Amino acid sequence: MDLDINGSKYSINVEPNMPLLWAIREVVGLTGTKYGCGIAQCGACSVMMNGELLRSCSVSVSSAVGQKIITIEGLSKDSSTALQKAWIALDVPQCGYCQSGQLMAATALLKRKPKPTDADIDSAMANICRCGTYQRVRDGIHVASGQKKLNDVLRDYANPGSQQKA
Amino acid sequence: MNLNRRNFIISSASAAGGFALGMTGAFDVRAQSQDIALPLKTTNEVNLWVVVKPDETCVIRMVRSEMGQGTRTGLLQLVAEELECDWNKIAFETPTAGQNLARKRAWGEMHTGGSRGIRISQDYVRKGGVAARMMLMQAAANQWGVPVSELKVDKGIITHVSTGRKISYGKVATEAAKLTPPDPKSITLKNPRDWKIAGTSVRRVDTLDKINGSKVFAIDLKLPNMLCAAIKSCPVFGGKLNSYDESKIASMRGVKGVVKVNDFAVAVVADTWWRAKTALDNLPIDWDLGVNTKVSSSSISQYLKEGLSAEGDFWQRKEGDASEAIKKANKKVEAVYSSPFLAHSTMEPMNCTVRFGKDKVEAWVPTQSAENALAALSEASGLPLGSCEVYVSDIGGGLGRRGSLHDFVHQATAIAKQFPNTPVKLIWTREEDFTHDFYRPISMAKMSAGIDENGNLTAMHIRVSGQSINAYLTPMVIKNNKDTRQLQGFWEQPGDAQLGYSFPNLLTEYVMRNTHVPVGPWRGVNTNQNGIYMECFIEECARAAGKDSLAFRRTLMSKHPKHLGVLDAVAEKGDWGKPLPAGRHRGIAQFMGYASYSAATAEVSVSPNGEVKVHRMVFALNSGHYVNPSQVKAQIEGSVVMALSAIFNEDITIENGRVKETNYDNYPLLKLKETPKVECVLVPSYDFWGGVGEPTICVVGPAVLNAIYAATGKPCRNLPLRKHGYTIV
Numbered sequence: 001m002d003l004d005i006n007g008s009k010y011s012i013n014v015e016p017n018m019p020l021l022w023a024i025r026e027v028v029g030l031t032g033t034k035y036g037c038g039i040a041q042c043g044a045c046s047v048m049m050n051g052e053l054l055r056s057c058s059v060s061v062s063s064a065v066g067q068k069i070i071t072i073e074g075l076s077k078d079s080s081t082a083l084q085k086a087w088i089a090l091d092v093p094q095c096g097y098c099q100s101g102q103l104m105a106a107t108a109l110l111k112r113k114p115k116p117t118d119a120d121i122d123s124a125m126a127n128i129c130r131c132g133t134y135q136r137v138r139d140g141i142h143v144a145s146g147q148k149k150l151n152d153v154l155r156d157y158a159n160p161g162s163q164q165k166a
Numbered sequence: 167m168n169l170n171r172r173n174f175i176i177s178s179a180s181a182a183g184g185f186a187l188g189m190t191g192a193f194d195v196r197a198q199s200q201d202i203a204l205p206l207k208t209t210n211e212v213n214l215w216v217v218v219k220p221d222e223t224c225v226i227r228m229v230r231s232e233m234g235q236g237t238r239t240g241l242l243q244l245v246a247e248e249l250e251c252d253w254n255k256i257a258f259e260t261p262t263a264g265q266n267l268a269r270k271r272a273w274g275e276m277h278t279g280g281s282r283g284i285r286i287s288q289d290y291v292r293k294g295g296v297a298a299r300m301m302l303m304q305a306a307a308n309q310w311g312v313p314v315s316e317l318k319v320d321k322g323i324i325t326h327v328s329t330g331r332k333i334s335y336g337k338v339a340t341e342a343a344k345l346t347p348p349d350p351k352s353i354t355l356k357n358p359r360d361w362k363i364a365g366t367s368v369r370r371v372d373t374l375d376k377i378n379g380s381k382v383f384a385i386d387l388k389l390p391n392m393l394c395a396a397i398k399s400c401p402v403f404g405g406k407l408n409s410y411d412e413s414k415i416a417s418m419r420g421v422k423g424v425v426k427v428n429d430f431a432v433a434v435v436a437d438t439w440w441r442a443k444t445a446l447d448n449l450p451i452d453w454d455l456g457v458n459t460k461v462s463s464s465s466i467s468q469y470l471k472e473g474l475s476a477e478g479d480f481w482q483r484k485e486g487d488a489s490e491a492i493k494k495a496n497k498k499v500e501a502v503y504s505s506p507f508l509a510h511s512t513m514e515p516m517n518c519t520v521r522f523g524k525d526k527v528e529a530w531v532p533t534q535s536a537e538n539a540l541a542a543l544s545e546a547s548g549l550p551l552g553s554c555e556v557y558v559s560d561i562g563g564g565l566g567r568r569g570s571l572h573d574f575v576h577q578a579t580a581i582a583k584q585f586p587n588t589p590v591k592l593i594w595t596r597e598e599d600f601t602h603d604f605y606r607p608i609s610m611a612k613m614s615a616g617i618d619e620n621g622n623l624t625a626m627h628i629r630v631s632g633q634s635i636n637a638y639l640t641p642m643v644i645k646n647n648k649d650t651r652q653l654q655g656f657w658e659q660p661g662d663a664q665l666g667y668s669f670p671n672l673l674t675e676y677v678m679r680n681t682h683v684p685v686g687p688w689r690g691v692n693t694n695q696n697g698i699y700m701e702c703f704i705e706e707c708a709r710a711a712g713k714d715s716l717a718f719r720r721t722l723m724s725k726h727p728k729h730l731g732v733l734d735a736v737a738e739k740g741d742w743g744k745p746l747p748a749g750r751h752r753g754i755a756q757f758m759g760y761a762s763y764s765a766a767t768a769e770v771s772v773s774p775n776g777e778v779k780v781h782r783m784v785f786a787l788n789s790g791h792y793v794n795p796s797q798v799k800a801q802i803e804g805s806v807v808m809a810l811s812a813i814f815n816e817d818i819t820i821e822n823g824r825v826k827e828t829n830y831d832n833y834p835l836l837k838l839k840e841t842p843k844v845e846c847v848l849v850p851s852y853d854f855w856g857g858v859g860e861p862t863i864c865v866v867g868p869a870v871l872n873a874i875y876a877a878t879g880k881p882c883r884n885l886p887l888r889k890h891g892y893t894i895v
Contacts, residue, residue: 019440027438031379031385032379037830072377072379073378087373088369091797093377094234096375096381097514103377123839126837126838129807130511130563131234131513131804132804132807132808133800134838157800159367160796160799160848
């Protein structure tokens with residue numbers, strides 16, 4: 001079975017019904033794509049297939065043959081997409097486990113809608129984050145899409161409220 | 167200057183108080199720590215906390231686990247501040263539990279929970295930073311033959327003021343490491359007003375690998391010849407494994423074996439995890455479901471209800487005569503509240519990798535407590551602590567699940583024991599995670615109060631009936647049959663989780679009603695439920711008295727200026743009393759936990775069919791000090807999400823003795839579209855050190871519930887709200 005992941009070809013010998021997620025993680029060995037629920041509920045396993053967002057835990061590896069798969073490792077060579085830069089600048093991740101999926105979902109959104117509204121973000125970003133990073137995910141998308149200035153957003157986070165000094 | 171370096175660090179560490187180790191039973195890491203020789207130190211280890219490399223990198227050590235809460239960045243800021251190094255040239259490392267043990271626990275206890283990561287270690291790690299700076303400067307002074315008082319340092323460059331000579335930390339580290347550490351009495355910490363790195367919103371030091379897929383969580387670990395295991399425990403708590411038929415799966419691709427893990431669980435081991443899990447799904451298993459198969463949520467509910475009126479000696483605080491005062495009161499207010507079992511559901515499922523060597527057993531563990539994991543590994547393997555080692559990875563969510571019981575370490579060890587010299591990675595399915603958690607305990611509260619003819623509250627009677635965490639995890643800490651932990655937040659003593667109100671008459675009671683369902687700490691622990699009981703009931707009392715919610719609270723808080731301080735701060739920032747757009751309503755709440763004071767306001771609107779929109783949440787926090795305001799705010803943002811998720815959505819129910827909810831489709835968590843914008847105001851008073859991750863969750867629920875009450879005129883007393891007519895949108 002031949003897979004095209006992040007522009008590289010992988011020849012693997014696995015059961016056709018193995019979920020794409022586990023082929024990517026355990027056979028190809030790219031572990032940035034995460035297992036969270038196995039039933040397409042949480043989004044931690046999100047990848048792109050031919051430019052479309054896909055929850056890889058719930059499709060078989062055989063259905064990915066001949067398709068172009070992009071995982072979190074394939075977003076950029078040097079963590080340099082606008083979204084990745086915004087994620088770093090705003091300290092979006094907490095534990096980080098869901099963030100591969102969040103970034104894949106956000107990447108797919110910006111591809112479809114380069115200037116998403118809050119309502120667009122609401123409907124596109126359905127990934128679960130137990131740490132609760134949603135507010136920064138939203139702001140990260142606004143910054144990456146050029147709709148908010150990084151410094152304006154950072155000011156809110158870096159100087160919350162009126163602090164008293166000792 | 168007589169003290170040797172180790173004594174200096176141990177004495178400063180032990181001053182912070184030792185945390186009880188080996189919660190699984192008779193294990194105590196300390197008991198075995200005497201016979202193990204110190205490993206050789208590297209020549210540029212200035213002290214336990216600071217290593218300076220020749221290329222000027224300052225490696226700062228910390229021993230707390232990082233699960234997203236930002237403790238690592240905060241501790242590095244504190245050490246770097248006192249060290250006067252260049253923040254752009256720092257790196258970090260974490261000694262293992264085995265290394266700590268081998269050096270006689272020189273780094274102190276390693277537990278990360280109870281929002282203690284920074285507040286418990288800040289004193290000794292800052293002193294470690296000062297001591298390292300003093301030694302580095304002394305080494306420079308010795309080299310130049312000048313008194314150290316003539317030197318100054320900035321960003322790791324030492325300057326002799328009068329001559330302008332300069333030398334960097336990296337050039338003197340090896341000599342500094344040979345010096346006698348300074349007398350602890352000569353160590354002075356900076357005043358926080360002089361901080362330049364600590365107290366500022368520097369970016370986290372651990373973000374990059376989380377945004378490009380390169381971070382290796384424990385679940386991602388790859389080792390040569392590694393096998394993977396999937397596990398199933400008896401679906402009914404307390405039931406047992408009778409038998410299984412491994413012949414049915416023996417020929418399945420990749421399967422290496424079936425292991426009886428213990429009396430309650432069976433695992434399949436295969437070359438990949440998906441194959442192990444698929445084979446396990448096909449394994450015929452016969453369970454002895456045991457005696458609990460008739461227990462259900464409704465039977466548990468009846469049991470707790472009975473506790474609300476049971477006769478007995480349940481009191482914990484008795485000030486005046488609350489029962490009599492309520493009887494005589496002009497107006498009597500009474501309400502019964504309830505909250506369900508909840509699951510942790512960390513995004514990274516439970517997992518652990520173990521390699522069982524001939525004389526050594528190693529484990530790779532996502533744990534909040536490296537030393538508890540080491541104790542579990544030793545207990546499960548039967549090998550002495552000195553033959554065990556635990557490597558802690560950063561954790562994909564802790565929330566209390568990975569701190570005390572290390573069930574997954576015990577299981578992985580039992581499995582790996584059957585495959586000598588082969589690493590075995592155990593991963594739980596999400597279904598196993600939901601059905602074999604230890605849950606936030608279920609409870610109910612009967613709240614009663616008396617109000618006089620002037621609208622003053624004269625008496626308060628709180629009776630909580632519910633399950634005890636201590637009874638399940640740490641029964642030895644329950645003294646005189648009074649389990650004070652379940653009344654967290656109602657305590658009289660200051661400093662940790664003190665009730666912020668003074669009532670002329672007060673009676674608090676806890677009626678222990680344990681079930682067969684395992685329970686444990688869940689972010690914020692009992693402040694979650696107790697904060698809701700108190701703050702929603704105070705709201706009912708305020709309305710019964712015809713008083714403004716804020717003013718009514720304030721009259722009861724004159725003896726609690728810090729509680730009052732955050733309440734006033736949030737009222738101001740949250741525009742309390744100011745007009746709102748049509749259809750919007752406000753709620754307010756304050757509570758204390760983990761040595762910090764929290765208050766919140768919420769603005770909501772409620773549609774006729776119960777759709778609740780939370781438009782705005784404002785938060786005030788006095789955590790005494792703070793180290794990184796952006797990360798403090800991140801914890802508040804996270805607390806808002808987790809608390810809203812809990813009050814609207816989350817519910818673990820029991821049917822036929824087992825947990826009914828198995829995955830996110832029937833245990834829905836809050837999502838981005840339902841998340842309000844969070845504003846906050848930090849009001850540190852700089853006279854104590856409080857926690858952040860947990861004390862920020864307990865006021866979110868009651869502030870929102872009180873806002874819904876304001877919108878609908880009806881109090882919300884039973885959770886989750888989605889089962890009582892409300893959905894969050």
